[in-house]
Amino acid sequence: MKILLKSFLYLFLSLFLYSCGSSDSSDEVITIEEEEDPDPIATITITVVDDVSLDFGEVVENITQTKTFKISNSGNVPLEITEIKVPDGFSLDWISGSIAAGSFRDVNLSFMPNGISDFGGEIIIESNATSGNNKVNCLGVGISDIYEGDLLLASQIEIENFVNKGYKEVTGQLFIAFESGFPNRNTTIVSLEPLSQLRSINTIRINSTANLKSLNGLEDVEIKGSVALFDNVGLENIDGLVNIVDLNGFLQIAGCSSLTNLSALANLVSVKSVLTITYNDLLENLNGLSSLKMIGGNLEIKNNPFVNTLEGLNNLENIGGNLSVSYNERLNDFCAIKNLLVSNGLDGTFFETRYNKYNPSKLDITDGDCFKDFPQGVYGGNLVIRSKGAYETFISMNYEGIDGDLTINNNRDSDIMSLEDLSGLKRVLGNLYINRMIIEDLQGLGNLELVEGNLQISDNPNLSDFCEIQGLLQNNGVGSFFTSGNVYNPSAQEIVEETCSN
Known part of the structure; x- marks a missing residue:
């Protein structure tokens, strides 16, 4: 119809122009050209959605990953x-159909490797397109579900991405967070729930987290x-360890300042290497270790201020290394x-107990003298101070009395230059030994009221002034008094009679 109408109009105009032309042959002839329709064109363009390529990277065998183009x-x-058409290992959710002019279609490309190999090639789109690009590359690598070697997951997203890849095992050490500690504790890691898809881990180290509350x-x-659990200040329970029975390596629980108990370790029978429980501010007891029978290396229990008993270690039969218990106030x-x-189950050394409320020797414990209580401000047990650091620690505790022996021995090359900071010490219920020091006087001992055992001051090559302990001796506050190897070696009577310095 449209063509007939155009033809009619053309004929009419031609006759009209002809008639006009017949009256005046000099008039210009006007030609009207017909407008032609554009050629039909379908143009294809392929773009990747939310990514720069269709490279899937490493994907665990028989696990599906999807990208969209x-x-x-x-x-x-x-x-x-x-x-x-797609290469082997890849599949699409749409393979044919129509896309209107000026429109588009999202297509999901899935990659599921069926072997441990490289996959990839061209995606080829067959259509009526007369221009554009109908090909795009895709690739991926099929890998085992066993992650070989050590792995660091430093954020919650990294934990989730790792598990989403389909891994089931880590043969090396799995490091979680692992930053340098306060003030840079990791704040992004809040849950280990994604790791529930794993079968096994060789070693797990969780270090310096602020918001991780459990090991669920x-x-x-x-x-x-x-x-290894170190410096995880928000960790309130370790229930995720409930099924551990034997560890071929070590167990470290340190700096977990919100942890109150170890009940999740109730099934733990052996630790082949070292066991350390240290710097746990709210830990109340060790009862969760009641099934533990063997520790292959050292056992250290230190700086747990609320632990008042070693109950929980009752069934421990053997420690292959040393035993150290200190600073549990x-x-x-x-x-x-x-x-x-008593059964000689400790293969290594029983280190001197220090700065617990009671500090018994190994002999004290085996003789049954394993429990004692002391009033506030009294150090229970024997104490040896051999360095300036140890001396400053003792001073910081503000002890007024010692129920045991006190030895201050700095081996002459010491950096302890004076005893002046001992001015708060009033009673030593055992022996007091001051030897091999570089001090020149006994300033700091003027408030001593009682040394129930021996007071022995010897081998101090610069010591010549004993006047500070004159009142102690005048009041018969010393069981026995000995001096030797000093610059001046007065007797108790000489000091009482005010011949106290040379």
Whole structure:
């Protein structure tokens, strides 16, 4: 119809112009050209959505990962897709159909490797497109679900991304967070729940987290080697370790200042290497270790201010290394390790106990003298000070009395230049030994009221002034008094009679 109408108009105009031309042959002839329709064109364009490529990277065997690409039609007629071909290992959720002019279609490309190999090639789109690019590359690598070696996951997103790849095992050490500590503790890691998809981990180290409150997610993960929990200030429970029975490596619980108990370790029987429980500000007891029978290396229990007993170690039969218990300010009951010591279950050294509420020797414990209580301000047990650091620690505790022996021995090359800071000390219920010091006088001992045992001052090559202890001796506050090897070696009587310095 449109063509007939155009023809009629053309004929009419031609006759009209002809008639006009017949009256005046000099008039210009006007020609009207017919406008032609544009050629039909379908133009194809392929773009990747939310990414720069269709490179899937490493994907665990038989695990599916998906990316999206867009097929656009910038032409003026529908783009008819007849087939989309993909390489082995890849699949699509749409392979044919029509895309209107000026429109697009999102297509999901899935990659599921069926072997441990490289995959990839061209995606080829067959259509009626007369221009544009109908090909795009895709690639990926199929890998084992066993992650070989050590791995650091430094954020919650990294934890989730790792698990989403489909890994089931880590053969090396899995480091979680692992920053340098305060004030740079990791704040992003809040949950280990994604790790519940793992079968096993050799060693897990969780270091310096601020907001991780539990180890939930590790309950069914076999941990073969070691567990290290260090400086996780928000960690309130370790229930995720409930199924651990034997560790082939070490166990470290340190700086977990919100942790109150170890009940999750109730099934733990052996630790082949070192066990350390240190700097846990709210830890109340060790009862969760009641099944523990063997420690292959050292056992250290230090700086747990609320632990008052070693109950929980009652069934411990052997420690292959050394035993160190110190700086637990409420700890006064060591009876739980009596049987271990009596049966010679400690292969290494029983280190001198220090700065607990009670500080018994190994002999004290095996003799049954394993529990004592003391009033505030009294150091329970024997104490040896051999360095300026140890001296400053003792001063910082503000002890008025010592229920035991006090030895200050700095081996002459000491950096302890004076005893003036001992002015708060009033009673020593055992012996007091001051030897091999570089001090020149006894300033600082003027408030001593009682040394129940021996007061022995010897081998101090610069010491010539004993006047500070004159009142102590005048009041018969010393059991026995000895001096030797000093610049001046007065008797008690000489000091009382005011011949106290040379």
